[in-house]
Amino acid sequence: MQIEKVYEPQRFEPHWAQWWIDSGIFHASQRALPHVFSLVIPPPNVTGSLHIGHMLEHTEIDVTIRWHRMCGDNTLWLPGADHAGIATQMVVERKLAEEGLDRRTLGRDKFIERVWEWKAQYGDQIKRQMIRLGASCDWSRERFTLDPGLSRAVREVFVRLFEKGLIYRGEYMVNWCPRCRTALSDLEVKSAETQGHLWHIRYPISSTTAAHVVVATTRPETMLGDTAVAVNAKDPRYFDLHGRTVDLPLMNRQIPVILDDLADPQFGTGAVKVTPAHDTNDFEAGKRHNLPRIKVIDEGGRMTAEAGPYAGLDRFEARRRVVEDLERLGLLEKIEPYTLAIGKCDRCGTVVEPLISTQWFVRTKPLAEKAIAVVETGRIQFIPENWTKTYFEWMYNIRDWCISRQLWWGHRIPAWHCQECAEIIVAREAPTSCTRCGSSQLVQDPDVLDTWFSSALWPFSTLGWPDETEDLKMFYPTSLLITGFDILFFWVARMVMMGCEFMGDIPFRQVYIHGLVRDAERQKMSKTRGNTIDPLVVTEKYGTDAVRMALLLGAAPGTDIVLSEDRMESTRAFANKIWNAARLLFVNMERSGVEPWLPNRLETFRPEAGPSIEVSVEDRWIFSRLNTCAEHVNHAIEQYRYHEAAQLLWHFFWHEFCDWYLELKKPSFQENAGINADWRNVLAAFETALRLLHPAMPFLTEELWQRLSNGRPTRPVSIALAEYPQYGEQHTDFAAEREIGILQEVVTLARTLRTEMKLDPKLQLQGTLHARGDALEIARRHADAMRRLSGVSLEFSPDPPLAGAASRSTSQFDLVLHVPKTQMEAQRRRLEKENDQLSKNIASLENQLSDESSLSRKPEQVVANMRAKLAEYKSQLAKNKAALNALE
RNA sequence: GGGCUUGUAGCUCAGUUGGUUAGAGCGCCUGCUUGACACGCAGGAGGUCACAGAUUCGAGUUCUGUCAAGCCCACCA
Numbered sequence: 001m002q003i004e005k006v007y008e009p010q011r012f013e014p015h016w017a018q019w020w021i022d023s024g025i026f027h028a029s030q031r032a033l034p035h036v037f038s039l040v041i042p043p044p045n046v047t048g049s050l051h052i053g054h055m056l057e058h059t060e061i062d063v064t065i066r067w068h069r070m071c072g073d074n075t076l077w078l079p080g081a082d083h084a085g086i087a088t089q090m091v092v093e094r095k096l097a098e099e100g101l102d103r104r105t106l107g108r109d110k111f112i113e114r115v116w117e118w119k120a121q122y123g124d125q126i127k128r129q130m131i132r133l134g135a136s137c138d139w140s141r142e143r144f145t146l147d148p149g150l151s152r153a154v155r156e157v158f159v160r161l162f163e164k165g166l167i168y169r170g171e172y173m174v175n176w177c178p179r180c181r182t183a184l185s186d187l188e189v190k191s192a193e194t195q196g197h198l199w200h201i202r203y204p205i206s207s208t209t210a211a212h213v214v215v216a217t218t219r220p221e222t223m224l225g226d227t228a229v230a231v232n233a234k235d236p237r238y239f240d241l242h243g244r245t246v247d248l249p250l251m252n253r254q255i256p257v258i259l260d261d262l263a264d265p266q267f268g269t270g271a272v273k274v275t276p277a278h279d280t281n282d283f284e285a286g287k288r289h290n291l292p293r294i295k296v297i298d299e300g301g302r303m304t305a306e307a308g309p310y311a312g313l314d315r316f317e318a319r320r321r322v323v324e325d326l327e328r329l330g331l332l333e334k335i336e337p338y339t340l341a342i343g344k345c346d347r348c349g350t351v352v353e354p355l356i357s358t359q360w361f362v363r364t365k366p367l368a369e370k371a372i373a374v375v376e377t378g379r380i381q382f383i384p385e386n387w388t389k390t391y392f393e394w395m396y397n398i399r400d401w402c403i404s405r406q407l408w409w410g411h412r413i414p415a416w417h418c419q420e421c422a423e424i425i426v427a428r429e430a431p432t433s434c435t436r437c438g439s440s441q442l443v444q445d446p447d448v449l450d451t452w453f454s455s456a457l458w459p460f461s462t463l464g465w466p467d468e469t470e471d472l473k474m475f476y477p478t479s480l481l482i483t484g485f486d487i488l489f490f491w492v493a494r495m496v497m498m499g500c501e502f503m504g505d506i507p508f509r510q511v512y513i514h515g516l517v518r519d520a521e522r523q524k525m526s527k528t529r530g531n532t533i534d535p536l537v538v539t540e541k542y543g544t545d546a547v548r549m550a551l552l553l554g555a556a557p558g559t560d561i562v563l564s565e566d567r568m569e570s571t572r573a574f575a576n577k578i579w580n581a582a583r584l585l586f587v588n589m590e591r592s593g594v595e596p597w598l599p600n601r602l603e604t605f606r607p608e609a610g611p612s613i614e615v616s617v618e619d620r621w622i623f624s625r626l627n628t629c630a631e632h633v634n635h636a637i638e639q640y641r642y643h644e645a646a647q648l649l650w651h652f653f654w655h656e657f658c659d660w661y662l663e664l665k666k667p668s669f670q671e672n673a674g675i676n677a678d679w680r681n682v683l684a685a686f687e688t689a690l691r692l693l694h695p696a697m698p699f700l701t702e703e704l705w706q707r708l709s710n711g712r713p714t715r716p717v718s719i720a721l722a723e724y725p726q727y728g729e730q731h732t733d734f735a736a737e738r739e740i741g742i743l744q745e746v747v748t749l750a751r752t753l754r755t756e757m758k759l760d761p762k763l764q765l766q767g768t769l770h771a772r773g774d775a776l777e778i779a780r781r782h783a784d785a786m787r788r789l790s791g792v793s794l795e796f797s798p799d800p801p802l803a804g805a806a807s808r809s810t811s812q813f814d815l816v817l818h819v820p821k822t823q824m825e826a827q828r829r830r831l832e833k834e835n836d837q838l839s840k841n842i843a844s845l846e847n848q849l850s851d852e853s854s855l856s857r858k859p860e861q862v863v864a865n866m867r868a869k870l871a872e873y874k875s876q877l878a879k880n881k882a883a884l885n886a887l888e
Numbered sequence: 889g890g891g892c893u894u895g896u897a898g899c900u901c902a903g904u905u906g907g908u909u910a911g912a913g914c915g916c917c918u919g920c921u922u923g924a925c926a927c928g929c930a931g932g933a934g935g936u937c938a939c940a941g942a943u944u945c946g947a948g949u950u951c952u953g954u955c956a957a958g959c960c961c962a963c964c965a
C-alpha cells in the first residue's frame with residue numbers, strides 16, 4: 001500500500017470534491033425511503049463570493065446532511081442563490097461607476113442585462129466554492145430566486161394575497177433611502193445612537209408683539225414643512241394658545257395650534273412642531289387634524305420648491321442654513337446636545353428620510369397569527385430555544401410590510417396600470433386589456449418586490465410550487481433550517497408566514513440558529529476591520545478538513561465561533577495525525593503482505609486457529625471504546641452539538657486509537673504474516689473510525705477509505721454512502737475496558753514516576769507491581785506491553801510494598817520503581833504536596849461525616865461514597881507518611 | 889424604555905437532570921530526532937467558577953440582587 005509521506009490535502013481535496021459531484025452521489029432520491037431528511041440552503045446573495053460565515057453555516061449543514069445520508073435517510077440539501085435586490089443592484093452600479101457609467105443612462109433593460117452578467121459570474125463562483133468546500137448538495141436541484149419557476153411562484157403568491165385583501169397599495173409614510181432612491185421596510189432601517197442637538201426655536205404667536213411659543217426639534221430643516229404646532233390639551237402652560245395660530249418663521253405662514261397627545265408636557269417645552277410630510281408621528285397627527293402635508297424634501301434628499309429660499313439645497317446643508325437664519329433673527333432660544341437614534345439604510349448607511357409615497361404593503365397580522373400558533377404548539381422548534389421568545393416578540397408586534405422597491409433588479413410587481421382609466425390590474429400574466437374600460441394602454445408597475453418576498457417562498461418555490469410536484473410531496477415540510485440570527489425576522493419569520501399560508505403547513509420542523517464567526521480577539525469579522533478570513537485562502541493553506549474541524553470545535557450552540565490561525569493549525573495537526581495513523585497501517589500492511597481491505601462494518605474477527613482462542617483484549621477494548629464514541633457522536637450531531645461531536649472524535653482518534661490502541665498493536669504487525677485476525681480487527685476499527693469522522697472531515701476520510709479499497713469496486717462507491725456507525729450493545733465490553741484501564745494506569749504511573757525522578761528516558765528500569773485481587777492477574781498478562789510503553793520491567797507481587805520505595809498508588813495497586821535512594825528527592829516533594837491535599841480532603845470529609853443531622857438527610861449512596869473515599873485517603877496518607885519516614 | 893445572551897486556567901471555550909479532588913484545545917514549563925507523525929512523544933504547572941445574598945445535607949450548576957460586556961427590538965419632538 002503506497003502512501004505519501006506527508007499529509008498534503010491540496011493534492012486530493014479538489015479531486016474528491018469534483019468526483020462527488022460527477023458521480024451524483026448527493027442526488028436525492030424520489031424513491032420512498034423510510035426516512036426523509038430535507039433542508040434548503042439559506043441562499044447566499046449573488047453579490048460576491050462566500051465568506052467564512054457561509055463556510056461555518058455550510059459546514060454545520062454538511063455535517064448534518066452527510067450524517068443523515070450515512071444513516072440511510074433519503075437526504076436532500078437543496079442549493080441555490082438569492083438575487084438580493086438592493087445589494088446586487090448596488091454592487092453592479094458601483095462597478096458601472098468605475099466604467100464611468102450610470103444605470104439611468106444605460107436604461108433599464110441594458111442595466112438588467114449587466115446584472116445578469118454579474119449574477120452568472122458570481123453565481124458560478126459561489127457554486128465552485130461550495131463544491132470545493134465539500135458541500136454535499138444536490139446540484140441537479142439548484143435554484144435561483146429569479147428563475148422562471150420561482151418567479152411564477154412569486155406572482156402566484158402576490159395575486160393570491162391581493163385577492164385575499166392581504167396585499168394593498170396606498171400612500172403612507174415610509175422609510176426612504178435618498179441614495180438608493182427606494183422605499184425600505186422597517187427591517188432594512190438600522191437605528192444608530194448618534195450625538196445630535198435639540199434646537200429650541202421660537203415661533204411667534206400671531207397678532208402679538210412679544211409672545212412666542214418655543215418648540216424643540218432635532219431636525220430644524222423640517223420646520224419649513226410645518227403645518228401646525230401641537231400642545232397637550234391638559235397642559236396649563238398653553239391654555240391661552242388654544243384656538244390661536246403662530247407665525248412660522250422663515251416661511252411667512254400662519255399655522256394653527258392644535259391640541260394633541262402627540263405633545264408630552266413632560267418633554268422639552270411641551271410644544272411640538274408638526275411636519276406631517278416628514279415625520280411618522282406628525283403624519284398621524286396630521287391625519288387626525290386634517291393638516292396639509294407640505295413636502296419640503298424630495299426623493300434625493302434635496303429641498304423642494306416648497307422650501308422657498310432653501311429649494312435645491314441638500315437636507316443637511318438646509319439644516320445649517322435654517323439654524324443660521326433663525327439665529328440671526330433671534331429666534332433660536334437655545335441648543336442642547338442630545339443623543340438620538342438615527343435610522344440608516346441597512347445597505348448604504350445613508351440617513352433614511354421618512355417620506356410619503358405610494359407603495360405596496362402586505363397586511364401581516366393575519367399571516368402572523370398562524371406563524372405564532374405553529375411555534376406555540378411546538379410544531380416548529382428553535383434551537384437554542386431562547387430564540388423562540390425573540391421570534392414571538394417580533395410576531396406579536398408585527399407591522400405591515402412595505403414590499404415595493406423603486407429598483408430595477410428583482411421581481412417586477414405583477415400589477416398593470418391602465419393609462420386611460422387608472423385602473424390597477426393585478427394578474428399572474430400580463431393582461432391585454434383593462435378589465436374596467438377595455439383599453440389596451442396598460443403599463444406594468446415599474447417597481448420590484450422586496451428581495452425577501454421571494455426568499456419567503458424558498459422552501460416551497462424551490463420544490464416546484466405552485467405545481468404539485470413529486471419533490472414537494474416528498475420533501476415539504478423540510479426537516480431543518482440552519483441559519484444566522486441576523487435574518488430571523490427578514491427571512492425565517494416570513495417563511496413561516498408564507499409556508500403556513502400557501503402550503504397550509506410549516507416550512508421546516510426545526511430551526512438551528514448558529515453564531516457569528518469572530519477572530520482571535522473575539523472581534524466581528526468585517527472588511528473594514530481587515531480581519532476577514534477568506535475560506536479559499538485558509539482552505540488552501542490548512543486543508544478544508546482542518547478548517548471545517550476548527551469551525552466545528554468552536555460551534556457550541558448559542559455561542560459565537562472563534563476562528564484563528566492557531567486553531568486551524570491545531571486541527572491540521574489532527575488531520576495530519578489521522579494521515580500518519582493510516583501511514584503506520586499502510587506501511588505495515590505492505591511489509592506484512594496484507595492486501596488493502598475494506599471491512600465496511602465493525603465486527604470482531606477471531607484468529608484462524610478457531611473460536612476457542614480469545615480475541616485479543618486490545619481489539620475488544622477498542623471496539624468497545626469505538627462503540628461508546630459512536631453512541632455519543634450520534635447523540636451530539638442529532639442535537640446539533642457540533643463542538644461536542646468534534647471533540648469526541650478528536651479525543652477518541654488521537655488519545656485512544658493512536659495513543660493506546662495502535663501502540664499496543666504494533667508488535668502484531670509482523671513481517672509477511674499476511675492478513676490475520678489482528679489485521680482484520682485493526683482495519684475494522686480504523687475503517688469504522690473513518691466513517692465516524694467522515695461528516696466532519698469528508699476529504700481525508702474519503703481519500704483513505706478509497707485507498708483501503710484500492711480501486712476495487714466496492715458496494716458503496718464512496719464513504720459518503722457507507723453506513724454511519726451506530727451504537728451496538730454487543731460491542732460494549734466492560735471487562736476489556738477494565739483490563740486496558742489497569743494497563744493504562746500502570747503505564748502512566750510508571751512514566752510519571754520516572755519523569756518525576758528525572759531518570760534518563762532511555763534507561764530500562766526494574767520495578768514491582770504490588771497489586772490487589774484480580775488486578776494482579778490482569779497486570780501480569782500485560783507485562784510485555786507495560787515494559788514496551790513505560791520502559792519498566794515489572795515483577796508482580798500480591799504483598800504490600802515496603803516503605804521507602806519510589807512508589808505511586810491507586811486503589812488497585814502500588815507501583816514501585818527500583819531506583820537508588822539518592823534519586824528520591826523529587827519523590828519526597830511530591831509526597832509532601834500530595835499529603836497536604838489529602839489532609840485537607842480528609843478533614844473536610846470527616847467534618848461532613850461527623851455532622852449527624854446533615855448526614856441523616858444525605859442519600860445513602862452519597863454517604864457510602866464519602867466513607868469509601870475517606871478510607872482511601874487515609875490509607876493513602878498513611879502510606880505516604882511511611883514512605884516519607886523511610887526517606888529520612 | 890423593553891427583551892435576550894455572556895462572565896469558569898494566560899487565551900478561546902466545555903461542564904446534560906445540583907453529588908467525591910471542576911475539564912479540553914491553544915499557549916507556557918521540563919525532558920525526548922523512540923522506524924506513522926517535532927503538524928510528534930512523555931510528564932507537568934496553572935482556577936476564591938464576576939460579586940453579594942438565598943434555597944439545600946450539599947451550588948460552577950437553582951433563585952434574587954449588584955457589577956461588567958455584547959446583541960436585538962422601540963415613532964417620544
